[in-house]
Amino acid sequence: MSIRIGIVGYGNLGKGVELAALQNKDTELVAVYTRRDPAAVKPLSGVPVYDVAELEHHQDRIDVLILCGGSATDLPVQTPKYAAMYHVVDSFDTHAHIPDHFKAVDQAARMSGHVALISCGWDPGMFSLNRVYAESILPEGQTYTFWGKGVSQGHSDAIRRIEGVRDARQYTIPIESALEAVRSGSNPELTTRQKHLRECFVVPQEGADLERIEREIVTMPNYFDEYDTIVHFITEEELLRDHAKLPHGGFVIRGGSTGVNGENHHVVEYHLTLDSNPEFTSSILVAYARAVHRLAMTGATGCKTVLDIPPAFLSPKSGEELRRSLL
Amino acid sequence: MSIRIGIVGYGNLGKGVELAALQNKDTELVAVYTRRDPAAVKPLSGVPVYDVAELEHHQDRIDVLILCGGSATDLPVQTPKYAAMYHVVDSFDTHAHIPDHFKAVDQAARMSGHVALISCGWDPGMFSLNRVYAESILPEGQTYTFWGKGVSQGHSDAIRRIEGVRDARQYTIPIESALEAVRSGSNPELTTRQKHLRECFVVPQEGADLERIEREIVTMPNYFDEYDTIVHFITEEELLRDHAKLPHGGFVIRGGSTGVNGENHHVVEYHLTLDSNPEFTSSILVAYARAVHRLAMTGATGCKTVLDIPPAFLSPKSGEELRRSLL
Numbered sequence: 001m002s003i004r005i006g007i008v009g010y011g012n013l014g015k016g017v018e019l020a021a022l023q024n025k026d027t028e029l030v031a032v033y034t035r036r037d038p039a040a041v042k043p044l045s046g047v048p049v050y051d052v053a054e055l056e057h058h059q060d061r062i063d064v065l066i067l068c069g070g071s072a073t074d075l076p077v078q079t080p081k082y083a084a085m086y087h088v089v090d091s092f093d094t095h096a097h098i099p100d101h102f103k104a105v106d107q108a109a110r111m112s113g114h115v116a117l118i119s120c121g122w123d124p125g126m127f128s129l130n131r132v133y134a135e136s137i138l139p140e141g142q143t144y145t146f147w148g149k150g151v152s153q154g155h156s157d158a159i160r161r162i163e164g165v166r167d168a169r170q171y172t173i174p175i176e177s178a179l180e181a182v183r184s185g186s187n188p189e190l191t192t193r194q195k196h197l198r199e200c201f202v203v204p205q206e207g208a209d210l211e212r213i214e215r216e217i218v219t220m221p222n223y224f225d226e227y228d229t230i231v232h233f234i235t236e237e238e239l240l241r242d243h244a245k246l247p248h249g250g251f252v253i254r255g256g257s258t259g260v261n262g263e264n265h266h267v268v269e270y271h272l273t274l275d276s277n278p279e280f281t282s283s284i285l286v287a288y289a290r291a292v293h294r295l296a297m298t299g300a301t302g303c304k305t306v307l308d309i310p311p312a313f314l315s316p317k318s319g320e321e322l323r324r325s326l327l
Numbered sequence: 328m329s330i331r332i333g334i335v336g337y338g339n340l341g342k343g344v345e346l347a348a349l350q351n352k353d354t355e356l357v358a359v360y361t362r363r364d365p366a367a368v369k370p371l372s373g374v375p376v377y378d379v380a381e382l383e384h385h386q387d388r389i390d391v392l393i394l395c396g397g398s399a400t401d402l403p404v405q406t407p408k409y410a411a412m413y414h415v416v417d418s419f420d421t422h423a424h425i426p427d428h429f430k431a432v433d434q435a436a437r438m439s440g441h442v443a444l445i446s447c448g449w450d451p452g453m454f455s456l457n458r459v460y461a462e463s464i465l466p467e468g469q470t471y472t473f474w475g476k477g478v479s480q481g482h483s484d485a486i487r488r489i490e491g492v493r494d495a496r497q498y499t500i501p502i503e504s505a506l507e508a509v510r511s512g513s514n515p516e517l518t519t520r521q522k523h524l525r526e527c528f529v530v531p532q533e534g535a536d537l538e539r540i541e542r543e544i545v546t547m548p549n550y551f552d553e554y555d556t557i558v559h560f561i562t563e564e565e566l567l568r569d570h571a572k573l574p575h576g577g578f579v580i581r582g583g584s585t586g587v588n589g590e591n592h593h594v595v596e597y598h599l600t601l602d603s604n605p606e607f608t609s610s611i612l613v614a615y616a617r618a619v620h621r622l623a624m625t626g627a628t629g630c631k632t633v634l635d636i637p638p639a640f641l642s643p644k645s646g647e648e649l650r651r652s653l654l
Binding site: 019279307314325 | 343346350351352372421425427429446451453455456458459462463464465466467505510512540546573585586587590591592593594595596597598599600601603604606607609610611614617632633634635636638639641643646647649650651653654
């Protein structure tokens with residue numbers, strides 16, 4: 001029996017979930033749900049597309065609903081709403097608002113007897129797991145998270161809002177010397193500027209004042225002012241040719257000490273290098289949809305995060321097979 | 328209320344557990360149990376030492392017993408025996424015999440209502456977790472495990488058994504070009520010889536035939552014949568001065584593909600660099616003793632592995648605190 005998956009929202013993430021559900025032998029994509037005109041949405045796999053309103057009536061068709069909306073305005077409304085009807089997975093990634101989101105989703109899921117997994121992906125998600133494992137094992141130490149090299153959509157958008165900018169792509173780049181210092185086990189104090197570099201590829205409008213655009217980027221509060229920022233002006237052709245993909249990745253590194261006098265140093269490093277941020281995130285969402293399905297079958301209810309899920313639940317293999325082949 | 332820990336066996340691993348239990352604020356080391364003369368064992372922390380026979384009567388003093396014996400002969404007997412009396416954690420690491428060990432321990436733990444976590448450490452252990460997470464997320468791909476640079480006790484022992492050898496230390500070293508090929512995402516086929524190098528530091532007895540010793544090492548079946556092996560002859564002083572520590576580490580790397588035609592490649596890498604193999608392993612055992620204690624309080628029984636344990640159970644922090652600070 002396959003795990004029947006429904007997708008809400010067919011953007012980059014929804015398309016990635018579709019591909020991941022096809023790639024896994026024990027999952028079956030049943031339908032895509034959209035707030036747009038369903039006739040205008042054409043899934044690659046040809047599955048039916050419905051208006052989200054139909055979700056009121058499709059409970060018997062779907063085991064787990066994967067919510068592929070944005071964290072700013074979609075998920076705070078959608079996840080509690082659909083957790084009252086389905087087992088759900090979301091990728092809510094506004095770290096500061098996770099406690100509030102958890103509370104709202106937990107109430108809806110508990111009252112209706114569903115399992116709702118929030119904040120799934122790689123950060124929050126796999127990076128969170130690695131922070132918790134490493135800190136639990138090495139209580140005396142320091143954890144560092146680096147992001148990149150990869151495209152930050154938020155920073156790219158911020159550049160696009162500057163007058164005279166037609167399009168832009170911003171890469172967040174971890175600084176190699178900072179990585180090396182952390183890997184050495186010296187647990188250095190690092191400023192924002194020492195950890196990451198920001199590189200921007202900007203397509204200006206014709207006749208725009210390039211000096212002003214560059215100044216507005218590098219001095220932009222919160223987004224760029226605390227970083228060393230490199231700005232390149234390029235043509236639209238170059239942007240499409242060289243910067244069409246959405247690569248990303250990063251590092252979680254913990255240095256810690258053990259011994260009678262803390263004389264032994266240990267470094268735990270987790271490193272992702274991703275050609276496609278949305279496709280990797282979607283692959284995580286589908287593995288956790290499997291876990292949610294299993295957890296629901298144990299009778300669990302309420303809001304969960306990746307920290308609450310036994311790793312074996314993510315795998316299609318049985319416990320016996322895992323112990324034999326992967327332990 | 329602290330988690331009360333007992334240690335069975337006071338070798339390198341037992342000493343590491345003692346240090347880790349002291350380092351964690353919510354664990355308390357209660358006693359060491361030994362098969363030797365208890366008067367001859369002097370724990371660093373001054374905790375009492377008892378004959379293992381006393382374990383028949385100490386159930387009310389101890390929450391979790393950490394078994395620090397060897398996998399060859401100690402744990403196959405000890406873990407089922409003590410799982411019938413206590414919640415236990417062991418570091419059974421003979422991969423091929425894990426299914427049998429699981430079965431014996433599961434029966435003892437279930438019948439007596441205890442939780443028994445086996446095969447805890449970094450491989451099996453943290454490496455297993457990373458193999459399962461990465462394979463579950465990227466079902467189409469290839470996983471590679473590399474060990475080192477580090478001291479292999481088994482290989483060092485094998486050299487010591489050669490006639491004319493007084494002492495020896497063997498380092499397992501991952502080959503950089505193999506690591507680079509794997510990190511490139513090309514999912515190469517690698518032979519045993521291409522993955523690891525073996526470097527041996529040998530103290531010969533006076534007048535021993537060095538050429539014969541070297542030949543016996545490099546041609547030793549299973550241990551060395553399939554590897555490129557470098558042999559250095561050194562003095563006992565040099566061995567004590569330069570090779571007294573037990574460093575280790577390694578890599579779990581999975582390369583996998585997603586996309587319509589598998590066009591997007593992703594690499595997930597987990598990397599440990601450890602000054603002290605036994606102290607890092609012990610630190611993992613203590614974090615999982617915390618998890619076993621919590622799991623037992625939920626009413627669970629039977630044999631478990633790290634794959635069955637929700638990550639949050641390893642941390643002294645509450646779910647709320649983890650969601651706020653580490654998710």
